Amino acid sequence: MPPHYDSKAAVATPCVSCPIRRLKGFREFSAEELKFVESFKIGEMTVKAGSHIFHEGHDSAHLYTVLNGWVLRYKLLESGRRQVLNFAVRGDFLGLQGLIFDKMVHSVQALSDARLCIFSRERVWELYREQTGLAFDLTWIASREESMVADHLAAVGQQPALERIAYIFLYIFNRARRAGMLQGRKLHVPITQEHIADTMGLSIVHTNKSIRTLRDRKLVDWSRSTLTLVDEEKLTELAGFTTSDTRPRPFI
Amino acid sequence: MPPHYDSKAAVATPCVSCPIRRLKGFREFSAEELKFVESFKIGEMTVKAGSHIFHEGHDSAHLYTVLNGWVLRYKLLESGRRQVLNFAVRGDFLGLQGLIFDKMVHSVQALSDARLCIFSRERVWELYREQTGLAFDLTWIASREESMVADHLAAVGQQPALERIAYIFLYIFNRARRAGMLQGRKLHVPITQEHIADTMGLSIVHTNKSIRTLRDRKLVDWSRSTLTLVDEEKLTELAGFTTSDTRPRPFI
DNA sequence: CGTTACCTTGAATCTCCTCAATACACGTGG
DNA sequence: CCACGTGTATTGAGGAGATTCAAGGTAACG
Numbered sequence: 435m436p437p438h439y440d441s442k443a444a445v446a447t448p449c450v451s452c453p454i455r456r457l458k459g460f461r462e463f464s465a466e467e468l469k470f471v472e473s474f475k476i477g478e479m480t481v482k483a484g485s486h487i488f489h490e491g492h493d494s495a496h497l498y499t500v501l502n503g504w505v506l507r508y509k510l511l512e513s514g515r516r517q518v519l520n521f522a523v524r525g526d527f528l529g530l531q532g533l534i535f536d537k538m539v540h541s542v543q544a545l546s547d548a549r550l551c552i553f554s555r556e557r558v559w560e561l562y563r564e565q566t567g568l569a570f571d572l573t574w575i576a577s578r579e580e581s582m583v584a585d586h587l588a589a590v591g592q593q594p595a596l597e598r599i600a601y602i603f604l605y606i607f608n609r610a611r612r613a614g615m616l617q618g619r620k621l622h623v624p625i626t627q628e629h630i631a632d633t634m635g636l637s638i639v640h641t642n643k644s645i646r647t648l649r650d651r652k653l654v655d656w657s658r659s660t661l662t663l664v665d666e667e668k669l670t671e672l673a674g675f676t677t678s679d680t681r682p683r684p685f686i
Numbered sequence: 687m688p689p690h691y692d693s694k695a696a697v698a699t700p701c702v703s704c705p706i707r708r709l710k711g712f713r714e715f716s717a718e719e720l721k722f723v724e725s726f727k728i729g730e731m732t733v734k735a736g737s738h739i740f741h742e743g744h745d746s747a748h749l750y751t752v753l754n755g756w757v758l759r760y761k762l763l764e765s766g767r768r769q770v771l772n773f774a775v776r777g778d779f780l781g782l783q784g785l786i787f788d789k790m791v792h793s794v795q796a797l798s799d800a801r802l803c804i805f806s807r808e809r810v811w812e813l814y815r816e817q818t819g820l821a822f823d824l825t826w827i828a829s830r831e832e833s834m835v836a837d838h839l840a841a842v843g844q845q846p847a848l849e850r851i852a853y854i855f856l857y858i859f860n861r862a863r864r865a866g867m868l869q870g871r872k873l874h875v876p877i878t879q880e881h882i883a884d885t886m887g888l889s890i891v892h893t894n895k896s897i898r899t900l901r902d903r904k905l906v907d908w909s910r911s912t913l914t915l916v917d918e919e920k921l922t923e924l925a926g927f928t929t930s931d932t933r934p935r936p937f938i
Numbered sequence: 939c940g941t942t943a944c945c946t947t948g949a950a951t952c953t954c955c956t957c958a959a960t961a962c963a964c965g966t967g968g
Numbered sequence: 969c970c971a972c973g974t975g976t977a978t979t980g981a982g983g984a985g986a987t988t989c990a991a992g993g994t995a996a997c998g
Contacts, residue, residue, distance in 0.1 A: 509840045512926045517840035534829040540836065562822050566814045569821050576828035577786040580835055584792065587839045588761045588769035591887030595986070626944065635843030640986050642946060657945095658995080674764045847954070878976065889955050894978060909977095910963085 446478040446551075454501065454525050457614050470565050476552040481544040483624065487528060488542040496552050498528040503548025504624050508632070509540045518633035520582055521545075521606060521625070524613040527575050533558060534576075546624040585677045590635045593674060598634040599644045601673040603654055607663055608676065621661045698730040698803075699753075706753065706777050709866050722817050728804040733796045735876065740781060740794040748804050750780040755800025756876050760884070761792045770885040772834055773797075773858060773877070776865040779827050785810060786828075798876040837929045842887045845926060850886040851896045853925040855906055859915055860928065873913045 449472045505522035519540055532538045562569045589601045610621050631641040648654045653669045655662040701724045757774035771792055784790045814821045841853045862873050883893040900906045905921045907914040
């Protein structure tokens with residue numbers, strides 16, 4: 435089940451001038467690393483909003499880095515319910531689990547139109563052999579991903595609804611902030627209340643009522659897919675804890 | 687806050703005759719890898735039941751592999767509530783996050799008296815430089831850990847209490863099975879109902895009532911720290927899904 | 939201008955939680 | 969050997985929080 439390749443794909447950017455590298459918080463690459471990544475990169479592709487990049491249970495020949503857009507990682511249960519595991523943004527790596535386990539253990543879907551960088555799965559071995567720093571980056575990425583999912587688990591398992599919503603809003607906002615995706619204090623996200631509900635283990639109805647409470651208390655605003663943190667401090671206090679995203683060290 | 691070293695520590699086993707390597711499901715090591723791991727290993731230690739191996743927020747000079755015993759990884763929230771992230775058994779690696787983030791993002795505690803293999807954190811760089819296979823193993827370990835936490839998240843976020851308990855019992859049993867820790871169809875575990883509750887985001891009382899229901903339905907038995915799967919098939923069906931532990935490929 | 943996707947709100951219900959009390963096993967010290 | 973404390977398991981009762989059901993409402997799009 436190959437992903438949908440956009441025929442109108444723009445010309446791929448060379449890694450040297452990759453916009454992600456310029457974002458602060460992303461580590462420097464050596465000239466040698468940059469050269470390797472350039473050869474490691476197969477190309478770029480654009481996926482349409484709603485289309486799937488990986489299907490749970492299937493394998494994939496490729497690995498991706500998100501260049502633009504919002505991406506969803508989720509699991510479907512036999513009951514038909516969906517657990518959202520995480521949201522991916524610019525700079526996030528996709529498909530590591532497919533590489534490790536030979537098949538994906540969750541699905542990955544584009545929430546918005548998204549542009550992805552494509553990497554060769556075969557050459558990963560070369561990467562491990564020749565690029566120690568990049569190999570460590572892959573471990574870093576996997577470990578950080580675990581840390582984020584663990585934070586979500588703590589929120590879902592131990593916090594009441596209002597605190598959970600506060601937590602996930604903060605989380606989404608902070609991730610977008612680091613990826614340079616904010617419009618001032620506002621953030622436009624293609625995330626619905628149903629996504630929030632499926633992330634935090636709540637019903638849509640209760641999620642909606644909780645969001646309304648947060649709005650009434652003037653902590654956040656949420657309208658037309660735009661998230662505004664009105665009072666970030668109080669929201670942080672309410673959430674109880676935040677994913678402390680120390681120094682990111684992404685793949686591209 | 688250094689871990690508690692047991693003065694009565696037995697002599698460390700050479701890696702060549704490591705009992706874990708003989709367990710099926712663990713990958714073979716090349717002679718070269720074995721030699722490296724031997725030099726990578728600092729020693730062994732025994733920790734007492736209840737003592738901490740890592741504290742959230744602190745760093746550590748060492749990495750560990752569990753040789754024997756049960757280990758708990760958990761997070762404490764500001765509200766005082768605890769989220770158990772996972773249980774570690776023989777062959778599981780501890781402290782990777784401390785290596786990656788310079789500090790632990792969760793705490794690690796021995797549930798029983800446990801014997802650990804100690805590795806040098808400094809020499810990890812050497813590992814990445816010279817031992818491609820072992821470097822990949824570390825990524826594998828991080829990725830698998832994420833996958834397990836993601837499964838727990840799906841259960842906690844989307845399943846009712848009874849299904850959650852069924853899930854975690856199956857999970858614990860399967861992990862113990864792969865580690866060769868079963869006594870026939872029984873498993874002696876130093877896990878309390880409170881641990882189960884804090885893993886699955888339930889109160890102790892409701893956890894107890896759910897376990898009772900499972901016992902009444904003759905699916906499991908739980909008495910004196912001994913877990914028996916009376917009807918594994920029905921339990922699996924009830925749980926809805928299980929962590930499909932493909933080919934383990936641990937560190938030692 | 940009708941369809942679709944998403945958001946919103948009220949009402950009834952139920953799952954799960956807290957409180958409270960008791961029981962049981964185990965280890966320690968008198 | 970028994971009394972006592974501690975940690976764990978058990979059970980009932982009442983209530984809070986979250987769910988489901990049901991019915992709109994609103995914005996976007998062809």
